Amino acid sequence: MHIVVCVKQVPDTKIIKINPKTNTLDRRSAPAILNPYDAHAVQEAVKIKEKTDGTISVLSMGPPQATAVIKKSIEIGADRGYLISDRAFAGADTLATSYALSKALERISKDLPVDMVICGKHAIDGDTGQVGPGIARRMDIPPVTNVIEVSEVNQQEKTVLIKRKLTSGYELIQSELPCLLTVEKEINDIEYSPMPNMIKAARYEPVIWAVSDLENVERTQLGLKGSPTIVGKMFTPPRPEGGIRLEGSSDEQVSQLMEVLMEKKDLLTIQSSK
């Protein structure tokens, strides 16, 4: 079983500042971290590997310092790491990113065929969730999004049983392998990495590929050139107003609350569309 996990280095958006003039992220104001959803993706690969044995590779695209997130993934339990890094990749939107990553996946699967690709649900800096499904489409394998549990992996039958999160409830589906999963945070808890992994990660030098190391690459589909996305406008959403504070005795507060609820009852009706 060869699992490839796609990871991204992102600014820690919990602390990042937004430039009030340009409305863009001030990336210097926050440390770069492994996208939290991707950390869960690596952890899930580790859990699957515990049951099925095999190899976990991580793949990222970014500047040379993005090797840090590959090392972090090795700490969690990945075996190998690949970074594609080249000026030609710069300025890529989700379309160009998924193209570049799928080309790198092609190269990886030449060494060792890939049985499963796992991505985080989305990156916390862009929040699009498009790169995972984009890779699946290009590799022509089924994309399974919003995964909250990998219940069973059957290596003989080459199938996998998966729970997907829906707006109300979940869906249990079976997919053939290879397939691509994008995972939610609740799929697992990140474990405290064992010491041998830490030592391995500290020593690890990821493989770094430039465009010239990949095969059959259409250069016009890379980076800014291959990115049709145009950012129309960026703005900081207004802070939500602070709600109503109910005062008085508990009876008074209850009746006030009932009034509010009755007023907004349309919002509360659970719609049963099916």
Place this chain on the structure above:
Amino acid sequence: MPEKFDVIVVGAGPAGTSCALTCAKSGLNVLLIERGEYPGAKNVMGGVLYRKQMEELVPEFWKEAPLERPVIEQRFWMMDKESVVQFGYKGLEWATEPYNNFTVLRAQFDQWFAKKAVDAGALLINETVVTECIVENGKVVGVRTDRPDGEVFADVVVLADGVNSLLSKQLGFHKEFRPDEVALTVMEVINLPKEKINDRFNVEDNQGCTIEIFGDSTKGNLGTAFLYTNKESLNIGVGTTLSSMIKAKLKPYELLDYLKNHPMVKPLIAGGESAEYLAHLIPEGGYRSVPKVAGNGVIIIGDAAQLVNAIHREGSNMAMHSGLLAAESILEAKHREDFSESSLNIYREKLFDSFIIKDLEKYKDAAHTFEKYPQYFNDYVPMMNKAMSKFFTVDGTPKREKQKQIMKSVTAEKGTLRVLQDLYRAWKAVK
């Protein structure tokens, strides 16, 4: 199968990193373990980095290290409630290479420094707490961390785990602190535009100023305050021994607030924005508090060995130098393939032969004297302020008459004998 290294260094502060760097440069297999998210994440100092000991580790480090400003002026303030007697030195020879010392922000500097050790081949592991030394047959053979499968082994374990060295306490090298052996320092980093700093401290862009403040800065308790200039921020802090804090029922943050609102200090920091608040213990027991520094398979360096000269605000340089001496000793021990206490004790000899222990020995009674006889901070600083005020106030009194009055008021308050006694005692403590 747990791995075995030549050396495990616990703590990636100035001491640990120096040791790891020096060992790695000589080809030893080094594991450097840091509990913080990154080196420097948990480290605190007022902010003066001395050139000399750093240069021995990374030649011409000022060309690449993240430094704030080279210090070209050092001021000393004897502060009373509404006045200050100051002296100091400013020299432009400190504004050019090789410089004398620098202000630094530790979160940045320590990361850079640790990277030097990593570049030299040391393995750095962050976010990992060493819970204890593994002792077999009376010899330290490795460490146990809080991680799963967390044991790692080495010929020598170097404890650079800071002032409150739990690991050396576990080994019985240290006893628990007495409150007069440690100071508690609190400090703030206050953001202030470069131009304002340059104007207020009378310096240019790449020039810095340090002010050490005695007297009312600690409300007369044994300790000091400081105000240092960074590129676009100020470090302001104050520390006193725990014992005097307990005796005076002082809360450290109250002391810092008091200092920030002191009329002599307030205008210098006005309009600044608090960016960070830090607090840390400083080992100030000096010579008499230095523990056993070498054992079977183990060496203790830096704050963990209580190597701080409180009088001269030197600590990080001593830490670095002790790390270097430890590394040299380990290399010699490696050559002999003997890591027993008697072999590693060469480190103790080197340490006692260096400026570190010589300086600590010189001031071995200083802190004790000043703590036991609080009049130095309580009485003499205000007295000095009054004397200067009297002397420089032009009121028609002849100068000779003024001198007489001043001398009289000093001896009248204390008695000539007491004054002479105090002077002699102070001289003896620092001679």
